[in-house]
Amino acid sequence: MSNLYSYVKVDRPAPKCLATSQDIRDRGSAFVGSVYRATTPEEAKAAISHHRNVVHAGKKAYEISAWRCMMLKHNKSGLGGPDDFEVKAGYDDDGEQWAGSKVSRVMQHEGVLDAVVIVSRWFGGTLLGPARFAHIETCASEVCRAFKRVEEMEECISTLTRLDNMLASLRQELSDLTQNSEMAMSGSTSAQAASGENDNVEGRRSRQPDYTIMQRELDLTKARRLVGARESAVKSVKSLLS
Numbered sequence: 001m002s003n004l005y006s007y008v009k010v011d012r013p014a015p016k017c018l019a020t021s022q023d024i025r026d027r028g029s030a031f032v033g034s035v036y037r038a039t040t041p042e043e044a045k046a047a048i049s050h051h052r053n054v055v056h057a058g059k060k061a062y063e064i065s066a067w068r069c070m071m072l073k074h075n076k077s078g079l080g081g082p083d084d085f086e087v088k089a090g091y092d093d094d095g096e097q098w099a100g101s102k103v104s105r106v107m108q109h110e111g112v113l114d115a116v117v118i119v120s121r122w123f124g125g126t127l128l129g130p131a132r133f134a135h136i137e138t139c140a141s142e143v144c145r146a147f148k149r150v151e152e153m154e155e156c157i158s159t160l161t162r163l164d165n166m167l168a169s170l171r172q173e174l175s176d177l178t179q180n181s182e183m184a185m186s187g188s189t190s191a192q193a194a195s196g197e198n199d200n201v202e203g204r205r206s207r208q209p210d211y212t213i214m215q216r217e218l219d220l221t222k223a224r225r226l227v228g229a230r231e232s233a234v235k236s237v238k239s240l241l242s
Helices: 041-055 099-108 129-184 191-206 212-216 220-241
Strands: 017-020 024-026 028-037 062-072 087-091 115-122
Touching: 017 099, 017 129, 024 129, 028 041, 028 129, 041 087, 041 115, 062 099, 087 099, 099 115, 099 129, 115 129, 129 212, 129 220, 212 220
Parallel strands: none
Antiparallel strands: 017 028, 024 028, 028 115, 062 087, 062 115
């Protein structure tokens, strides 16, 4: 009997490069760093393979890489706190001796986790000596810092979404209280008025802000300012309700 899975091809999304460094060129050699998200060593290796065989297909390069992933320890649930987790780290020189450990140290210094950093080097024919390690570290540092900016932006977007929902709920509560108070004072029980007010509330709730452009442009200054503004707005509405 044929196996159903032999007829079904399940394609996983291709790994996505989150940032690249500027090119560094020195005596014919070129260096450029890239960073991918990777929550397991297996994901890191899949990203490296994709980078080598798809992104740089046909371009012979040293793909120097390192990864650091925060993972649950064996037989741990995560409910025991930080001691339930450990960092799984590794690196691959890809023929450029000692280079992988340089990238790994940069990641550790920058505090980057759940990522794989790849520094691609195209050899120009001239030996660079220790200078090559400086170039590799520069590229790695640049993408590590970019990765942390991406992470901060994602955190800001998550916080803004939560605050937007909270603010909409609080404003609805305030609107309901105000409406009930006005109806009690006027003695009106018009269903039409109540329905219209509810429609307005639903309209406000459905018009959630779009942060796509801000996220794409990594405008952290604006994101931080918006978080502060939303927090102040939530505080103000809560004070009106108290």
